[in-house]
Amino acid sequence: MAVDEENVDFRKIAQKWRKKWASEKVLQVEADNRKKYYIAIVYPYMSGLLHLGHLFTYTNSEILARYKRMRGFNVLVKFGFHCTGTPIVAAAQRVKEKEPTQLETLRKMGISEKDLPKFSDPEYWCEYFPKETLIDLKKMGFAIDERYTFRTTFLNPPYDAMVRWQFNKLKEKGYVKKGKHPVVWCPKDNLPVGDHDRSEGEGETPKDFIWVKFRMKNSDLILMAGTTRPDALLGQTNLWIDPKAEYSIVEVGKEKWVVGNDAIKKIEQQYAKPKLVGKLKAAELMGKWARGPLVDYDLYILPASFIDAKVGSGIVYSALEDPVDLVELQRLQTNPDTLRKYGLDTGVVSKLKPISIISIPEMGDDLGQEMINKYGIKSAKDKEKLEEAKGELNRAVFRKGVMKKNCGKYAGMTSPAAQAAIKKDLHEAREIAMFYELTGKVVCRCLTECVVKIVEDQWFIEYNDPEWKKLAHKCLGKMQIHPEILRKQFEYVIDWLDHWACTREYGLGTKLPWDQKWVIESLSDSTIQMAYGTISKYLQNPSDYGFSTHKLNDEFFDYVYLGRGDPAKVEKSTGIQRKLVEKMRSDFEYWYPFDFRNSAKDLLQNHLTFCLFNHAAIFQEKHWPRTFLINGRIMVNNQKMSKSKGNFFTMRELYTKHGPDIVRLTAAMAGEGADDANYDMKFHEVAKRKLSELHSFIIENYNKGRTETSPVDEWFESKVNSAIKKTTEAMEGLMFKSAIQYSLSDMARYLKIYLRRTGNKPNKRVISLFCQSLIKMLTPIVPHFSEEVWEAIGEKGLISSSQWPTYEEEKIDKEAEAAEQLVTDILSDFSKVLELAKIEKPKEVMLLVAPKWKYELVSILKEELKKTRDQRALINTCLTEKDLKPHGEDVAKIVQGALKDPSKLPETTITREKEIEAYESAKAEIEKEYRAKVSIDDAEKSKEPKARQAMPGKPAIIVK
């Protein structure tokens, strides 16, 4: 095969066929009476051009779309451009401030110096990038009907109207509620600070923190002690304060709280306006008594070295099952001087001891002491060991702890359950105040240290509603999830999702219909937009259909999506002709639900699960989603793609350089399943070479060749048919990389063998079948290339609109394939023999085929081995056969061997005649390769001692 690298210009043919498809409108879609297949692509965020990550995910949808078209489906691919949210606004702001990295990013995407200032306006981003993205999609040859494309936010009034409808629906069902919400807050910017806006503290979040009220004896003062373990209140023994600190008395509502000085700010930010009414030295508190909730005794107030008044509320209560508390107490008990220094009563302190409230299997009654012993802790100075011990104990409590009998109504509960119950009870009794504490220090990009702020009037989608969760589970249960192993994760996420803050104070999007101060957040406005994609053709191009979309209302969507109401009334309120309203309804009914949605695995936990919830809430069951395909993340040359590593590629760079088909093929080969895929830059060249070769081969050989047939033709035809079968199954199973392997790689390999065995003289019918089938199976992956080849071999019409090849089960000939395998085996055995015998130039080669009775024996033995492994019985059964009797001794030997290692028996038994035929047909090739005379004989008639070893499928080989 002569290879001419330049024989295919992948960029040129892409342009040619793109124009052809456009002029013949092959990618335009209308609802009709065919089976439909609706692919809802996850729309990309419009803060830049599409990159390799998008390419990889979209390639899956694209291959499937074209495959389904060839299977006779009417395929709609929905494509949108996501503009909702804050990143575009933030990026525009950075352009305005002329931030160098932001400007550089835009320059790299090909934006000229003079156009840069335009990007300081967020709305310009929403104009520019959708337009450019659509160009990219077309140039990649994606099977998208551009009339259906749309962008999000108020910039697109009909989309805006649909999101309002969605939220009204959710609210009607009681799934949207107002509530308080803690956020990480920058006091200088007066804005929430997300992970990406921090100079320090990525991953830190607000964590629940409970302040428990301890009322001082003979006083109206209340000591506030912070904790994350309210269950430990059942074993409270004393209070700890910082002996060096000064405390404040603040009025909160009608109460007077005692807290560390630094806690006042927290009260103000998270609770209520406090009023400072006094100060207290630690000494004034020590030795006093206070009483906490859940117990009927007073606690003694003691100093502790580990307390820092700046942390939490500045006061902690002690539960001596905790090793930290226990060590601290032991320190006091063994240092009477310290007690005397603070004027404390040694009698009281010496009587303090742990109260056992939690039982953990395999642990005793004194958990604190047990941990101290285990970690070999000697004093309070072993801080690291103490922290570890405490951590281990907390984990054990959380996982295995059960409340003991002395815990009143909480007895018998698991510790986490008791924590929740106690928290709830005390909250209702107003014995605690709820606070949040950051899990670590967070510093805003503006270098201000962040705090927790409670947003008072945040709107939430109540994904924690148990009934709703049930519906979501039901929806999932009816779906196909690929790969199936990820279903468990969906199950988990559905249960885990809590309420979701669905509104923002700023950013692009749709205003919450009943509270215009808020903008609907971007993950929440995209959960049912696949429904919009079924009718977007009309709504995005209203003038083509003679109406205006500015009066879209809930009535309209109620009718189109849910079939409720009266189209005549809809006409009246929207001004859209009744006929068109009805057409949109029927289009929706035709296309919906979506059959397929594909994303990378990072959207599983939010977007895809939200999609389930919202469909379950809003749509009829018949309109619930059908299939999710989740892919891994894309790596470039086995490295994570990132701008800083310099391996960040836009889709545009790639197709401009290599042409779209090469990029599509490389992306499809990058991987499948949930594991990370690898986009291999070297593969571009491999792909070009392979396709070029295929191109010349098909053109040179299609519809040419001999007309007489040979056994190898049967074999090859069988291989072609099984390749079609395997490829089709892979496509149906959404395994696109496998599909390429079964078609492109496997078939090329078989072709090589076939050409060799036929001396480059293929059979005309079979080779044409091969060419047609292969080029068709490649069409979904490399459509431009396929069209080009299709045209070059003189076929009429577009291959994109042709039918997927079918295979004939009866043409898949196991015997022919097994026979070919025998020849391959013989050839490899040959070279071994030659090597070992050190014969370089054999003169004569004899293949001695086993006698007929051995074939009989093998077939009986294979059957019998399934029933028994008893040697005697096997031999006896075999010897009942008349033809085998005379060979008793040999039979016994063979049976023994087979028992020891069943793999010695040939896998597929073909008849002796077929086997000989296979060798005969390979004879010429062997003679040519070894330049030796080849003869095929009956082993039984041979005098060679080796002849006895011949077995079915394993002839004795004699080389001289």
Place this chain on the structure above:
RNA sequence: GCGAGCGUGCCGAAGUGGUCGAACGGAACCGGCUAAGGACCGGUUGUGGCGAGGUCACCAACCCAGGUUCGAAUCCUGGCGCUCGCACCA
């Protein structure tokens, strides 16, 4: 820390209880073709055997350690390592 997934030859990757020294692709090496070749063709790529004219035997082997089984890359338990997510970020 929690949840889900993964861990196979030089690399990527198939393989879910015997037919597995392990498909397929890449890479490397040897040989052939050739003026030359990054192209093509054939072969090799765990270790050992002064067994051997192949279709063989033996040892070891699919992250590590145990276990279940007549039998495990495949099932179970524990450990180690990696990936994704963990909420206002799309």
